Amino acid sequence: MASLLSVQCVASLRKSRTYLRTAALGIKRHYSSKKESSTEYLSQSVVPLMHYQNSLPRLPIPKLEDTVRRYLAAQRPLLDDDQFRTTEKIAQDFQNGVGKQLQEELVAQDQNNKHTSYISEPWLNKFLSNRFTLIQNNPFLLFNPDPKTAYNDQLVRATNLVGSVVRFMKTLRAGFQEPEVFHLNPSESERTRSIRWVPSSLSRPLDISQFLYFFNTTRIPKRGRDELFTDEKARHLLVMRKGNMYVFDVVDRDGNLLKPAEIQSHLKHILSDPTPAAAFPLGILTSENRDVWAGLRDKLIAVGNAEDLWSVESALFCLSLDDESMRDYIHISHNMLHADGCNRWFDKSFTVILTKDGQAAINFEHSWGNGLAILLFLNEIFQDTTERPLVNPGSAAAAVDSASAVRRLKFNLDSELENGIRRAKENFDSTVSTLTIDTVAFKKGGKTQLKKSKMSPDAVVQLAFQMGFLRQYGQTVATYEACSTAAFRHGRTETLRSATIHTKRCSHAFVLQPGQHSAEQLQAMLSECSKYHVQLTKEAAMGQGFDRHLFALRYLANSKSEPLHSLYTEPAYAAINHNILSTSTLASPGMILGGFTPVVPDGFGAGYSVHDDWIQCNVTSYLTRNVHEFVECVHKSLEDIFTVLEGKTLG
Incomplete structure (x- = not known):
């Protein structure tokens, strides 16, 4: 669902009277300029x-090597060593072969359509x-x-x-x-x-x-x-x-x-x-x-x-x-x-x-x-x-x-x-009849406390989703967070891949290795998760993710009726695009709740907002997943995170 901006975007939100985010966007309305x-x-x-x-800048087409690097980084926490080596080899072959040709054609096509963005038509058609x-x-x-x-x-x-x-x-x-x-x-x-x-x-x-x-x-x-x-x-x-x-x-x-x-x-x-x-x-x-x-x-x-x-x-x-x-x-x-x-x-x-x-x-x-x-x-x-x-x-x-x-x-x-x-x-x-919904209302802390701890509020909620799913199902799965690219002409969204090697390491420490780490060690892991998440947010908001770029290259190949490279047909690509956790932050002074259904039959759809002193999540699923157990696991994960941020050890 729903969708965000630049290097200083997180800091800039702090004093905005109107706080509107879908992954990381602050909009400040200046009513003084209105009669x-x-x-x-x-x-x-x-x-x-x-x-x-x-005069809006045009949505940039990322360099192909950057897209491949980001794609592999997002795949790493989802694959075992053998699977990753296979995916890495396929991705490098794509970068050095068919991908290079498609990239040149995409750039040329973009130059001939300066009135719009390279993703606008493919995304609308999707x-x-x-x-x-x-x-x-x-x-x-x-x-x-x-x-x-x-x-x-x-x-x-x-x-x-x-x-x-x-x-x-x-x-x-x-x-x-x-x-x-x-x-x-x-x-x-x-x-x-x-x-x-x-x-x-x-x-x-x-x-x-x-x-x-x-x-x-x-x-x-x-x-x-x-x-x-x-x-x-x-x-x-x-x-x-x-x-x-x-x-x-x-x-x-x-x-x-x-x-x-x-x-x-x-x-x-x-x-x-x-x-x-x-x-x-x-x-x-x-x-x-x-x-x-x-x-x-x-x-x-x-x-x-x-x-x-x-x-x-x-x-x-x-x-x-x-x-x-x-x-x-x-x-x-x-x-x-x-x-x-x-x-x-x-x-x-x-x-x-x-x-x-x-x-x-x-x-x-x-x-x-x-x-x-x-x-x-x-x-x-x-x-x-x-x-x-x-x-x-x-x-x-x-x-x-x-x-x-x-x-x-x-x-x-x-x-x-x-x-x-x-x-x-x-x-x-x-x-x-198969759609189930439950809510989380975490009342033990929110944006104010997280900022004092120098933590990104969005990163903390995303980490709680990772920890919650691991606690419930013992896995790290493909996760989608919407991020708007509205800073560019005809920008739509980019995907922020919030399941990372940092969130996986941190989730395992909290959930699967209880008592094996000190509060200081866990705090350091939380900090790494937050820093990397903020980096991903900045990149996505500035059009430097990988999902839309790879999608546009595939769309171009399909438009020419060319056979798809194995990058697009191997199981790892299908898995990372089967977004079991589909998430979006929804917050505004005018709204109290938002929601959407899962994007896959065996997934969760999680809309959330981080308030000054509490956190709310509205989660949907079909009967293939237990939404009530999931929100309990997310709530427990938030409790653990705030406990560690307060310098206490987990019981």
Whole structure:
């Protein structure tokens, strides 16, 4: 899932008011450069949103020898000596032969496409060609509750969220959104009143091209490869309740936001609509295998549903109003990831979900962008809805004819489509019935204590995952941590390979060799893990990992229908890309929880955040793994790490 920046990036996060990371990204927002915003916009920046876009540096293609070296370093903790010697020989043969030729062609191709990055098209194709259900790809991010409890009423919060999202859209399209800038030294940058005067030595602008797919966008199922569809002319919102779909305009013909009291009236009308739950909820089809869904979508159009389908796919975004109240974080996670599948349109670029008790989350389709863009968006929306709500608990809905303004979509369905919906629901239920979720809330320390110990908080959590898996299964396995390359034009992500020779040595000392090392020796191992992790983070954020480079070279070979080198066909390459531990750090002032499913059937999906004095992890797995035992092992590992950092010996 989700995704980050430079040599000083870890230090620069410490004073950032807005702390947004997916592996290591700090975004600092300087609101001093914004004029007082009107009711139509979130802000009016003195610097246009696209100001830096054309001057962004291009994502570098690593040197082939560096990629091979990094690849072998990541393979070392996963292989025994004989396996490693075989992989090393194959990698060197690739570097000196086919790889060298592919590298030259990739560099030449990149030089002929300076408007983008070498990874942009291959990475987009990777997502759009994936035929699996989107419930295995779409992550969620949970908003914090509104600090004013009464504002968490479903109707009130839905109205305010819709208003803020539309204001964000208008701000974005008018160019009034402040450019996203990573501040290498926040304390120095803060002395500068306007973003335009912050010297380049103190800041790095970030790529914002993914925002172009934010609104009016849907992933359209096609056989073999999906397409992204956007229609910016559409002015309506898609609302789902009980599997029924409704649309109404939230922007008038002059481009102005509909009056909040009218939005409230329309949403109230939908919430009070006595129409029963849809007998054949069309949304469940978006959870199907993509080729199956593509065929059923063609059938939908053939039997006369083209106009209503356009209303769904061109809508600004989707708002799902759920009738269920939430019990705990595990219940919330299941609901925001998948629920019963009937009240979602997983193909939309993003869906805002509101439960009956006012829990709010964003579920987003992943092909168009990464977690960084959504985190930035979520934080802006949370701040706006809580600081400048458009309606309050005492606000009266407008006396307008909502019954005429709101249109419930009615689809023509034949027996083939009805059977397709039944099968989709059966497949959906079969998939989600095997998904298990558990959470870790470690309350004995957090970011503050770790920094005093000169430890990277991210490195410590990643080490706890390694120790936890070793404690549970006795292995070190392929581990994926997402890291954004948004410092470059059309950058996407790089993989941070957090299972290293250092984490393996340290994990074995803690888990398999109890009592054999002093606290000082264990502290030294922890320090080595942290230092190496920070190095990997810096390299990945600056486009100097190995995963995307090797992927692009393979993509190039496939595009020419050339046979793949044995580097790509040997078991070690398959194993390191079978990421049993898929992880991403998700933190923002506007959110309290995030999550995603495992990327492989026998894996874990771990979203986490490190707070000042506690650490939270939200972990998913299928029944092939015991998620409850894993989170217990992670918690025990964190206890052991903090015990050693305090200078105590392990009992």
